[in-house]
Amino acid sequence: MAEMILGLPKEELFCSGHTSCSGCGPALAMRYALKAAGKNTVVVHATGCMEVVSSAYPLSAWKVPWIHGTFENAPAIASGIERAFKSKGKKVNILAIGGDGATFDIGLGALSGMIERGHKVCYICYDNEAYMNTGKQRSSASPLFANTTTTPFGKKIHGKLEPKKPLPFIVAAHGVKYVATASIANPQDFYNKVKKGLAIDGPSFIHVFAPCQFGWKFPTDKTIEITGQAIKSCVAPIYEIENGILKLNKVDNKIKIDNYLNMQGRYKHLNKEEVFQLQQFVDDRWKFLTELETKGKVFDVVQ
Amino acid sequence: MDTHIVERLAEYVDNGELNSELIYAESEHSMFSAAAGASAAGARSFTASSSQGLALGFEVLGMISGMRLPVVAAIANRALSSPINIWNDHSDTMSVKDMGWIQLYVESAQESFDTMVQAFKIAEETLIPVMVCLDGFTLSHVTEPLELENVSSFVGKYRGKYVLDPKKPLLMGPVATPDSYMEIKELQQKDMLDSKNVVKKIHNEYKKKYKRGYGDGLIETYNLKGKKKALILMGSAVGTARVVSDEEKDFGVIKLKCFRPFPEEELKKVCKDVKEIAVIDRSLSFGQDSAVYTEVKKCLPNKKISGFVAGLGGRDITRKTIKDAVNQIGKEGQIWLK
Numbered sequence: 001m002a003e004m005i006l007g008l009p010k011e012e013l014f015c016s017g018h019t020s021c022s023g024c025g026p027a028l029a030m031r032y033a034l035k036a037a038g039k040n041t042v043v044v045h046a047t048g049c050m051e052v053v054s055s056a057y058p059l060s061a062w063k064v065p066w067i068h069g070t071f072e073n074a075p076a077i078a079s080g081i082e083r084a085f086k087s088k089g090k091k092v093n094i095l096a097i098g099g100d101g102a103t104f105d106i107g108l109g110a111l112s113g114m115i116e117r118g119h120k121v122c123y124i125c126y127d128n129e130a131y132m133n134t135g136k137q138r139s140s141a142s143p144l145f146a147n148t149t150t151t152p153f154g155k156k157i158h159g160k161l162e163p164k165k166p167l168p169f170i171v172a173a174h175g176v177k178y179v180a181t182a183s184i185a186n187p188q189d190f191y192n193k194v195k196k197g198l199a200i201d202g203p204s205f206i207h208v209f210a211p212c213q214f215g216w217k218f219p220t221d222k223t224i225e226i227t228g229q230a231i232k233s234c235v236a237p238i239y240e241i242e243n244g245i246l247k248l249n250k251v252d253n254k255i256k257i258d259n260y261l262n263m264q265g266r267y268k269h270l271n272k273e274e275v276f277q278l279q280q281f282v283d284d285r286w287k288f289l290t291e292l293e294t295k296g297k298v299f300d301v302v303q
Numbered sequence: 304m305d306t307h308i309v310e311r312l313a314e315y316v317d318n319g320e321l322n323s324e325l326i327y328a329e330s331e332h333s334m335f336s337a338a339a340g341a342s343a344a345g346a347r348s349f350t351a352s353s354s355q356g357l358a359l360g361f362e363v364l365g366m367i368s369g370m371r372l373p374v375v376a377a378i379a380n381r382a383l384s385s386p387i388n389i390w391n392d393h394s395d396t397m398s399v400k401d402m403g404w405i406q407l408y409v410e411s412a413q414e415s416f417d418t419m420v421q422a423f424k425i426a427e428e429t430l431i432p433v434m435v436c437l438d439g440f441t442l443s444h445v446t447e448p449l450e451l452e453n454v455s456s457f458v459g460k461y462r463g464k465y466v467l468d469p470k471k472p473l474l475m476g477p478v479a480t481p482d483s484y485m486e487i488k489e490l491q492q493k494d495m496l497d498s499k500n501v502v503k504k505i506h507n508e509y510k511k512k513y514k515r516g517y518g519d520g521l522i523e524t525y526n527l528k529g530k531k532k533a534l535i536l537m538g539s540a541v542g543t544a545r546v547v548s549d550e551e552k553d554f555g556v557i558k559l560k561c562f563r564p565f566p567e568e569e570l571k572k573v574c575k576d577v578k579e580i581a582v583i584d585r586s587l588s589f590g591q592d593s594a595v596y597t598e599v600k601k602c603l604p605n606k607k608i609s610g611f612v613a614g615l616g617g618r619d620i621t622r623k624t625i626k627d628a629v630n631q632i633g634k635e636g637q638i639w640l641k
Contacts, residue, residue: 040469044340055477057487065467067343068476069336069366076333080340080348081467083324087346092469110336113329 007188008035018061020053023220025210025227026099026126027053028184033124033208036194037093039064042081046074046098046107049133049212050126072107074098075114078121086120093198094120100127100141104165115174115203118303122197122204125167128212136215140165143235144281145274146266148215153269163281171205172241175302178204179241184211185227189238189249202303209236217265229260234286244299246292257282307443308351308377331356335363335374342372343475345463347423350374353439354381357395361402364432368403369491370475371465373426373433376404377419380538380585381439382616390617391439393538397586397594403491405433405498406563408537410517412437412447417515418560420454423461424505429498430464438539440617452513499564518558521566524573527555533574534629535559535599536583540613540620547625554581554629559595567602580608581628583620584637587612592637610637 003010013034020027030050034041045051045068054061055068069077078096085092096114098107103125114121130148131137138148144163147153151160172179178200182190190208197204211227213220230236231249235257238249257279261267270278292298315321326341328334331352342348352360357378367374378396382388396406405425409415415437422433437443465473479487499521506520517523525545527533532554534544541558548556557573559566574580580603584593591597596610611628614620624640631638 042344042467042469052478055474057474057477057479057483060474060477062474063472065469065472066474067340067370067467069339069370070362073333073336073363073366076328076336077340077343079326079328079333080337080342080346081344082340083326083337084341084344084346084348087324088344109329110333113333116329117327 008032008191009038011035013037013039013041013063014054015061015063017059018054019056020049021214021220023213023223024049025184025212025223026050026128028187028223029124029126029190029208029210030054030097032184032187032190033095033097033194034064036191037064037095037122037198040091041093041095042067044068044074044078044081044094044096046096046102047071048099048102049128050097050099052133071102073110074102075107075110075121075123078123079114079117079119082119082121094122095198096121096123098123098125099133100125100129101131101139104141104167105139111171112174115171115176115205118202120200120202122194122200122206124194124206124208126208126210128210128215129164130212130215132212132215141167144278145270147269148266158269158271158274168205168207168241172244172299175300176203176205177201177243177301177303180205181207181209181236181238183209183227183231183236183238185224185231186238193240215266217268218263222263226260226263229255229263233257233260233282235260235282237286237289239289241299244297244301246289246298248289248293254286308379331360332363335360335367335376338374338376339363339367339370339372342367342374342463343370343467345466345468347461348372348374349376351377351379353379354383354389354395357399358383361399364399364402364404366476367432371430371491373423373430375419375422375426375432376434377415378434378436379439379443380436388616389439391441392615392617393436393585394587394615396434396436397588400563400594403431403495404563405429405431405495405502405561406436407433407502407561408436408559409442410539410541410558412442412445413449413515414517415442416449416451417509417513417517420452420458421505421509421520423458425498425501427461428505429494429501431495431498436538441539450515457509457512495564499561499566502561517560519569521561522569522573523558523560525556525558526552527557527573527577529576530555531576531578532580532629532632533557533577534581534583534625535595537562537595538585540583540585540625543620543622544625547622547629550622551626551629562595565598565602570599570602574603574606578607579632580606581611581632582608583611583613583628583640585614587615596637607633609634611640612637613640
């Protein structure tokens with residue numbers, strides 16, 4: 001029996017020695033995901049922070065076979081691997097991993113194709129809400145009013161004008177059996193969801209909220225605290241959509257977003273009106289989710 | 304225009320005649336990527352594309368060759384947009400000549416079949432992907448009698464050399480810094496240059512077994528013996544050139560079958576006694592002479608060589624086109640034969 005800590009195996013398959021920044025949220029997501037998947041796994045990685053920090057030739061942080069192609073094609077490479085293994089009768093977990101840029105933006109078509117074709121692949125999107133690897137450029141996962149290098153706080157325009165793309169719902173609308181959101185502040189929850197995703201007979205999708213100290217501008221020891229604030233203030237709702245039914249993680253004593261915003265440099269220049277709008281946006285989404293939860297099956301499942 | 308190829312393959316798979324998995328990708332970018340994934344997982348992988356699709360897959364072509372995945376692709380040569388034009392020329396594959404794939408251009412449906420079979424063995428021995436370039440419509444959409452062979456024993460069972468396997472973890476497609484990138488590319492270039500020997504070897508094995516061959520597998524000549532004039536070209540127009548050569552009797556034909564790697568020594572050898580050469584390109588290199596003309600000139604600096612652009616966007620290369628090229632040898636600049 002493997003040695004466990006807090007319900008997670010002690011053994012690391014994403015090893016230390018990689019070159020991520022101190023306080024990196026996505027690096028934690030990699031560790032937990034690999035603990036859940038175990039050794040009998042192939043990882044297919046999109047271009048992005050976690051690919052770059054873990055694979056500089058001739059070193060590797062991965063104790064499982066790993067392949068990286070291009071920015072947008074991890075789901076398509078995973079599709080080919082899955083069919084090849086299937087035809088050879090090999091039972092191997094396939095984790096496709098991409099950041100929010102790779103998943104929300106450039107690789108969305110490839111992800112849609114992989115899901116439509118029903119490949120048994122668990123896709124994990126680690127979301128740090130911008131193209132952090134190339135220097136904090138806006139992605140469609142960047143939140144409303146966020147200061148990125150391509151949506152700076154100017155005299156005329158204050159940060160990003162558009163809200164975050166509701167990607168988990170877009171994936172769920174494909175009719176898949178399992179979609180979940182998770183965060184690095186609750187490793188057991190994330191771990192269980194990856195296990196569940198890998199057990200699905202078909203594609204599954206997990207969106208893991210993983211703050212970036214460099215891009216969000218907060219002290220390196222605050223990564224988990226900020227993630228906790230995002231969950232308690234309902235900025236990052238944690239839920240599962242299983243067989244079309246949404247189940248939301250309860251938040252007792254929901255707090256206002258002020259503290260979450262104040263901890264981050266990327267929201268430093270927000271005025272009162274913008275904070276109000278952002279609070280309104282978060283409250284509306286939360287209300288929408290809580291109502292959706294009471295409606296039973298809200299997505300058709302075709303797979 | 305690769306459509307007929309995948310439609311027939313789908314029939315073979317759905318009728319249980321071909322034991323294979325077929326992945327219907329949503330784009331050519333994903334299509335090449337899925338072929339790469341299957342190859343990395345240890346499966347023999349094939350795909351087909353053309354024109355805009357090949358252009359869409361451009362990024363993945365370099366990824367596949369850089370990862371040394373032995374993927375084989377049939378490319379039905381067609382013009383590139385804009386303006387949109389669905390007919391044959393070589394713009395698509397010539398624009399990816401530098402992506403690290405072996406490129407073999409064929410003249411007939413029979414040669415397509417024979418070359419396709421060889422392509423798998425070439426790719427698997429060299430760990431370099433191979434594209435078999437066949438003229439769109441002229442070869443992809445016409446009916447031609449074909450001698451089919453049972454090639455299973457020739458191609459053999461596939462065992463990937465480097466495969467994604469949890470029992471033996473490895474890394475494919477890592478980051479290479481300025482410290483290592485050049486060395487990796489240098490190895491790739493060396494293997495690419497050496498691969499022409501494998502192309503020749505596999506061609507000879509095939510020829511021995513099935514009694515059909517195409518020159519040395521790199522270059523094929525026709526009526527060249529004793530001729531002072533030669534016409535160099537690629538693809539299905541070679542057939543027309545053969546007919547004109549028979550009629551006019553004043554020039555020989557050199558078919559460039561392998562364009563990448565470029566068979567420099569072999570071309571020098573067959574052109575030893577040739578004094579004047581016409582080169583027909585079916586594609587453009589905007590701002591410079593077309594690729595075949597440029598590379599032949601580089602290879603044969605002491606010959607009198609004239610370049611011609613013909614057959615773009617499906618314009619037929621007729622007997623007149625061939626005659627016009629041969630008759631204008633000696634003229635300067637690249638001449639348009641419309």
